[in-house]
Amino acid sequence: MAEDVFKALADPTRRRILDELAERDGQSLFEICARLATKHGLGLSRQAISQHLAVLEAAGLVRTRRQGRYKFHDLNTGPLERIVTRWLRPDVPESAP
Amino acid sequence: MAEDVFKALADPTRRRILDELAERDGQSLFEICARLATKHGLGLSRQAISQHLAVLEAAGLVRTRRQGRYKFHDLNTGPLERIVTRWLRPDVPESAP
């Protein structure tokens, strides 16, 4: 649902997480925590990131795959491509001859 | 700022307003109120819509022009085109040969 996508993108921390996954796919929860802390100076608890990831997954922006006791997260840009074209002109330039 | 754009898009009512302006540019506050009420069944107060329009204008998604005692609102899709490309591949397909 588009509603979930927009709400997921509303939070700056979640956008940072998407940035991180765009740079390196398949990170675990702790990896994301560490990189957000070191690179962006975000001092958030593990659960905070976990909840953000749950929101992103519910919106379809992040796909997860479990492997043993690890859970890897991958970015999924599918929903992103559809949401904004709603207000851009109905005739998309890509499909034009 | 991208922050303002995402926050502006987070609310369903504001997205409806953008829909309305995308369909017909240059509407006044009361026109938007009326059309939201009749077409979408939204029973919101005038101030509610006014505050939403202020948020949209602060985000650069809506441009306003005063004319007498009327204030007309126009959709501005500029910020929309930039925000999502952040996570789509750095190489934009439009510029590819």
Place this chain on the structure above:
DNA sequence: TTGTCATGCAAGTCATCACTTGCCTATGGT
């Protein structure tokens, strides 16, 4: 099995946001 590491669930707190109500300003018609 026992300990440890990676993650999940639940409740509680604090801030932000959407919406309302009431009053005020200003423009235009008569």
Place this chain on the structure above:
DNA sequence: ACCATAGGCAAGTGATGACTTGCATGACAA
């Protein structure tokens, strides 16, 4: 001048959301 119309400002309320703390679960190693 008068009154109605279009819009703005401000404070207050209720709900949603971000974050924390504490405990529980499941997997791997010794």
